[in-house]
Amino acid sequence: MKRIEFIKSSALLAFSGSLLNFQKADTGLTNWAGNLRYHAKQVVYPTTVDELRKAVLEIKQGKALGSKHSFNTVADTTETLISTSKLNKVISLDTVKGLVWAEGGIKYGDLGLWIDQRGYAIHNLASLPHISVAGACATATHGSGGTTGNLSTAVEAIEIMKADGTLMMFDKSNPKFYGAVVNIGALGIVTKVALKVYPRFEVTQEVYENLPMSALKGNIDTIFGLGYSVSMFTHWLDQNINQLWVKKKVEGTFKPGPKTILGATAATTNLHPIKLNSPINCTDQMGVPGPWYERLPHFKMGFTPSNGAELQSEFFVPRKHAYEALLALEKLHPEVSPILFVTEIRSIAADELWLSPAYKQDVIAFHFTWKPETEKVMAVLPKVEAALKPFNYMPHWGKIFTIAPADLQSRYPKFKDFVALAKEMDPAGKWKNGFLERNIYS
Numbered sequence: 001m002k003r004i005e006f007i008k009s010s011a012l013l014a015f016s017g018s019l020l021n022f023q024k025a026d027t028g029l030t031n032w033a034g035n036l037r038y039h040a041k042q043v044v045y046p047t048t049v050d051e052l053r054k055a056v057l058e059i060k061q062g063k064a065l066g067s068k069h070s071f072n073t074v075a076d077t078t079e080t081l082i083s084t085s086k087l088n089k090v091i092s093l094d095t096v097k098g099l100v101w102a103e104g105g106i107k108y109g110d111l112g113l114w115i116d117q118r119g120y121a122i123h124n125l126a127s128l129p130h131i132s133v134a135g136a137c138a139t140a141t142h143g144s145g146g147t148t149g150n151l152s153t154a155v156e157a158i159e160i161m162k163a164d165g166t167l168m169m170f171d172k173s174n175p176k177f178y179g180a181v182v183n184i185g186a187l188g189i190v191t192k193v194a195l196k197v198y199p200r201f202e203v204t205q206e207v208y209e210n211l212p213m214s215a216l217k218g219n220i221d222t223i224f225g226l227g228y229s230v231s232m233f234t235h236w237l238d239q240n241i242n243q244l245w246v247k248k249k250v251e252g253t254f255k256p257g258p259k260t261i262l263g264a265t266a267a268t269t270n271l272h273p274i275k276l277n278s279p280i281n282c283t284d285q286m287g288v289p290g291p292w293y294e295r296l297p298h299f300k301m302g303f304t305p306s307n308g309a310e311l312q313s314e315f316f317v318p319r320k321h322a323y324e325a326l327l328a329l330e331k332l333h334p335e336v337s338p339i340l341f342v343t344e345i346r347s348i349a350a351d352e353l354w355l356s357p358a359y360k361q362d363v364i365a366f367h368f369t370w371k372p373e374t375e376k377v378m379a380v381l382p383k384v385e386a387a388l389k390p391f392n393y394m395p396h397w398g399k400i401f402t403i404a405p406a407d408l409q410s411r412y413p414k415f416k417d418f419v420a421l422a423k424e425m426d427p428a429g430k431w432k433n434g435f436l437e438r439n440i441y442s
């Protein structure tokens, strides 16, 4: 290492009495999108569970930090960030029980490749493989699927380090398991998870262009039934769904889909959901079969997902209200379109997880990739949320929203049970931050 580099990196390390290095974080540590500069005084990168325990015991207050892909302050703290980026290993594959055990900081892209090489897959993935497993499960991150749940529904067991450094394992025999999986970082640091695995499978991806929104009337189930995972993208112009992405499991010999679907026509080349962006970042389309972990996400592991400089919001409504909710949002197009890169519409199956927006209901998710124009986005969001209010919408835990905490809390039948679990796991409030104070503890 050159001397200057050494001095620079040494200066980042504030030795604090243990063998752990707490790095000063006032050096501009930001989230992935760059819209949030974390307010932490320091950040630590444990590499083992023992190091993690030392860090946990040493700090007064802190927060687990995954791969930093959330857009709001859910992962922020004014004290210590505990990065899980080095707690990122596969632990074991249990082929008898059909489980893979992995550390919480592992990214889906790395985990996917590892299990695929051994003949296995997990049920679904988000639009990008770059996110950590524990961070994604904490916020109920999802892909799309008519009959598949969000990513956290793959969790069969979860181990959490509590504020006192002890480890607590939850599995499905414990009713509190269902509160512990989607945990928005309130319970402690997830050290390892067991995810259900299936035999590996291949997927094809076919994209259709220009589906009239009117074709969705009475056809929501048909559309989301077109494949294993289906997404619609719109720019909210001309009452048009610009792209319909249909991901199908390959069963036997691949047969191309129809040339047209409900008025939409099959694309003749790979496309990016944001029409002006190059599809080079996107996973292969045009019906080319590929492993599940390279087709279920829209974006490739080694490339920038989505746009980069952007903000994101996402709102869930019960699936039975999908078409009415679409019409309500469509009316806002003059205000939404100019500040939007693209909207994605997906389907998520009901689950049993207390803080999941799909708790006991099938939902449709309306996602907004906004241009990085914070003031304008914050001005239009209350209107978007007002349009969805009649449908009892719920926001994505890791994206930007404005709903009042009391309204938010009223949407979750098991909300009080979750708060009780959080207080039981963290009686002194070591993991509290502004986000939790406002949305959970208020």
Ligand SMILES: Cc1cc2nc3c(=O)[nH]c(=O)nc-3n(C[C@H](O)[C@H](O)[C@H](O)COP(=O)(O)OP(=O)(O)OC[C@H]3O[C@@H](n4cnc5c(N)ncnc54)[C@H](O)[C@@H]3O)c2cc1C
Pocket: 032, 033, 063, 064, 065, 066, 067, 068, 069, 070, 071, 074, 075, 084, 104, 105, 126, 127, 128, 131, 132, 133, 134, 135, 136, 137, 138, 139, 140, 141, 142, 143, 184, 185, 186, 188, 189, 190, 191, 305, 306, 307, 312, 396, 398, 399
């Ligand atoms: C380009 C892009 C595309 C996206 N696509 C999708 C999508 O397709 N579907 C979707 O639903 N969301 C999507 N998201 C949102 C993203 O999946 C969520 O914000 C997710 O929570 C990010 O995971 P992370 O590892 O970055 O977590 P972070 O943002 O780092 O943290 C999120 C929360 O998890 C907690 N946490 C992290 N690790 C641990 C741990 N080990 N133990 C306890 N708590 C922990 C943090 O404290 C925080 O509360 C996207 C985001 C981006 C930037």
